[in-house]
Amino acid sequence: MxxxxxxxxxxxxxxxxxxxxxxxxxxxxxxxxxxxxxxxxxxxxxxxxxxPGFVDLQINGYGGEDINLTGTDMHRRVETVKRLVRAVLASGTTSFCPTVITASFEQMKDCMTAVRLACEQDELTASAVAGIHMEGPYISGENGPRGAHPAEHVRDPDWAEFSAWQEASGDRIRLVTLAPERPGAAEFIRKLTEAGVVASIGHTAADHDHIAAAAEAGARMSTHLGNGAHPQLPRHPHYIWSQLAEDRLAASVICDGHHLHFSVVNVMHKVKGETLLLVSDAVHLAGLPPGTYRTHVGGEVELLPSGRLHMVDNPNLLAGSAVSLADCVGRFAQMTGSPLATAVAMATDRPARLLGCAGIGTLxxxxxxxxxxxxxxxxxxxxxxxxxxxxxxxxxxxxxxxxxxxx
Ligand SMILES: [Zn+2]
Structure with missing residues (x-):
């Protein structure tokens, strides 16, 4: 039997x-x-x-489910989180950080509350959510570094505001992406670090000194290094060189074959070594069949069979990442000629260790x-x-x- x-x-x-x-x-x-x-x-x-099941530090949505849903009630938000978890699990990722992005205080609080309630109500959700990744709102307001985050909600770090979100989440915020050039950022990073939350540099236009100060204050990672940046930069110095040169910073990369040229991925791999890790940064259209979709942020987007997601009126403009972490593992190994074991570690053991999650990411x-x-x-x-x-x-x-x- x-x-x-x-x-x-x-x-x-x-x-x-x-x-x-x-x-x-x-x-x-x-x-x-x-x-x-x-x-x-x-x-x-x-x-x-x-x-081991893959561990993704950055997922905005998957399979049509969006963590940053707007204009809806709490019941629908909570059910969305539960469905998102199931869609993500089916892709091969068994632990992940739902990623709440820049928005009004209330909207971000509702997203945090929804994750907490879904975890409290549903065992599968509780076991799959490794922590919330809060990306923004304390990021650069400049076009380019800001990426698709709404300009009107970008602001300076505010510990009282963060504490209210952390409380709404039931202490689930474990990773915060911010721009170190924002006034008060170093002190904020120090407090995050003391509270056991990983501070990561991203969506930034910082100069070298601000990046060094952030690492000194405890920042440990660069979020999707090479993306969320100006289309043009002075040859040197600039914030990508500074983050590459800073040994105290691990780095995550979106290795979907569209966000970074393979030469860039290779350089980052050589420079960051065992501290480079993979994230999907998937948006809600990831995991859906190729086709044309209308998004709530406005505009038609097209999802190609290759996983490339771009705006219909301007195909040069990516509309987010639409792959799973499993896809990124395959792409990374192919782009860099790395052994499968290395690519897998970058999506399992390394992110789990960075987040301090014991018991996942290894067999x-x-x-x-x-x-x-x-x-x-x-x-x-x-x-x-x-x-x-x-x-x-x-x-x-x-x-x-x-x-x-x-x-
Ligand atoms: Zn981002």
């Missing part, structure tokens, strides 16, 4: 390259046995790979059985998710509304 609490997952570990049989019990990894016999053939194209006995299996086409840079397990339970991939395990 099979135990309903037991799940058996077999595949070749992405980190060690060894074939294993993983047994999960009660939601945790109970055992991992190597099944490889000496002299076994190298991985073939049909190989089923196994890795170890006693840890949560958050596992993804996939096929890997190195030439095409394509990682094809086959099964997703959250706490040992099959949660994806989703195909036409149905969960179809293909292992």
């Amino acid at each position: 099979t135990d309903p609490n037991t799940t058996i997952i077999e595949g070749r570990r992405a980190d060690t390259g060894r074939r294993i049989r993983l047994v999960a019990n009660g939601g945790f990894v109970a055992s991992m046995e190597e099944t490889e016999s000496p002299g076994q053939a190298a991985a073939g194209p049909d190989e089923l790979w196994i890795a 170890e006995i006693g840890q949560a059985a958050d596992v993804v299996t996939f096929r890997w086409n190195a030439e095409a840079g394509k990682l094809d998710v086959q099964a997703v397990y959250k706490r040992g339970r099959l949660v994806g991939p989703e195909r036409r509304g149905e969960i179809v395990p293909r292992t």
Whole structure:
């Protein structure tokens, strides 16, 4: 008789390259046995790979669900968060930071409250939300660095305001992206750091000294380095060089094949080494079929089969990222020629450690059985998710509304 609490997952570990049989019990990894016999053939194209579920520090939305929904009641917001969690899980990402962006005090508070209520009401949501990423509103007001954040709500850091949001979230804000040139930013970063919240530099037009001061105050990351920047910069110095040169700063990159040229990704990889990590920065259209969509921020956008999302009237202008973190892992390995193990670590262990999340991002006995299996086409840079397990339970991939395990 099979135990309903037991799940058996077999595949070749992405980190060690060894074939294993993983047994999960009660939601945790109970055992991992190597099944490889000496002299076994190298991985073939049909190989089923196994890795920890992906950990994404930046998701605005997925599968049509938008965390930054406006003009709606709390019930709908909370249900949106729960549906978003399920859509994200089905993509292979088993822990993530819903990302609340620049808006009015009330709007941001409602977003924070919705995440808290969804976590309180729904166990799956609580286990998938690694913390909230608050991106803005304490960012640059300049066109370029500001990105798509609304200019009228960009402002200087305010600890009392942040504290009200942190309270609404039930202490779930774990990552804050801000611009260090804003008055009071260094002091604000110091307070965040003391409170155990990771401060990250992003959407900034800071000079070198402001970036150094932010690192000194405790900032630990650059958010989607190379994006949310001016289209043109002086050759040197400027804020991208300064952040690249600053060893105290890890960096996240959107490696979807559209946001950064492969030469830039390669340089960042060489400079940041083991502190470079991947984020999807997905918007709500990610995970939907290619086509033309009308967005609530205005304007028609087109989603191409390649995952590129741009404005219909100006195809040079990206309208956000529309890929999953699994897609980014594949793209990164292809762009840089890195081993699969490195690309996977950048989307599992590294973000989990940066956020200080114990028990996720690695495959170890006693840890949560958050596992993804996939096929890997190195030439095409394509990682094809086959099964997703959250706490040992099959949660994806989703195909036409149905969960179809293909292992
Ligand atoms: Zn951003």
